[in-house]
Amino acid sequence: MSEAQTGNPELPNIVRLLAEKFEGTPLAHFLMRWENIIFASAVMVAIILAAYFSARKCKMVPGKLQNVAEIVAGGIDDFVCGILGPEGRRYTPFIGTLFIYIISMNLLGLIPFMKSATASLSITLALALCVFVYVEYAALRNFGFFGYFYHLMEKPKGLMAATIIMPLFMFLIHFISEIIRPLTLSLRLRSNMWGDEILLAIMSKFGLQGLPLLFFDTLIALLKCVVQALVFCLLATIYFALATAHEEKKKEEEENMEGVKNGL
């Protein structure tokens, strides 16, 4: 939605300028309609190219690009495995890609004539839905279909199970919290980035006098871009941790049983 549509101030960007230039043509219509997707796709292509060239020929003594790739990949892997344990490595590509993609889209908004695609709810909700689907898939795989329902009912036993109402109530609460997750994830990211864009747009209208303020706000926005990407991925990792908690516990129990058997 443009400034004209929402009434909110927005910084000019290259796609919008092109659309204004070809106003009334199908190209302008296309550009206006797919503005966010164009920026998101541009980021996607840039990431793919950077990733491909950085990991094309891995050497024991890395070059500059490989070094950066190793730092990023290693850092994300440590972050994920730190929360999920060594078994969580299978989620590193998903969470890592998500992080790189979000932070790149966030930072794109700070470049003049570019736009942060994460300021659009459609974009952030799409990412949050991807997280939601993958988390639910991981949970169903770990707990099993009925096991997952049992887990959502807080594993009722004895008298608690006999009441039926309490487990159903717990199931309802958990179900709502599961459903609400993509909404909270997407709204948090979108609102922060959108707020930043509006703030930068307002500050830029102050002219030269507002330059120090604009500079300061850009620094804050820079920090916010990193923090918001980190928060999104941290929450996604925690959702995975909750979905795989049963698996870890089961393994621990199996290990304990093995230990007892060996002891006997």
Place this chain on the structure above:
Amino acid sequence: MGILKLLSTNELITQIVNFFILLIIMRIFFWKRILTFLEERRARIAAEFKSIEDAKQETEKLKQEYEARLRAVEGEALAKIQEAADQGRKQAEEIRQKAYMEAQTIIDNAKASMRYEIIKAREKMKEEIIDLAMDATKAVIEEKLTEEDDKKLIEEFLKKIEVKR
């Protein structure tokens, strides 16, 4: 339902597809390669460290062995040196004793030889004195001498004796 106004179904679906494509490409061309490589490097570094540690232990073991061997060799050498020194000292003592004995023999021989020579000289001198006395007596008896000549003759005789001594 203000939020729904912000949503675009086309954007939503396209973005999901976009992310799915990105995820697949990144998984194949980036994550798989980089994570495998990092794991390989980690394993390689661990193996290198282990081999270094093993080599260190082996070196330490060899060092201890060499040190023990060196100590044994040093002990052996020291014992041999001690033995050689003792033997040398013994030989020196023997040589000294032998030399002393030889020297003593030489001195004794020399002394005996000297004693013999003295006796021999004395005997010879005695014979010469007797000859001289005989000659002098013969001369005194054969020539008619004055009192002054007698005196002179006796003095010459006495001088000769002095010279002979």
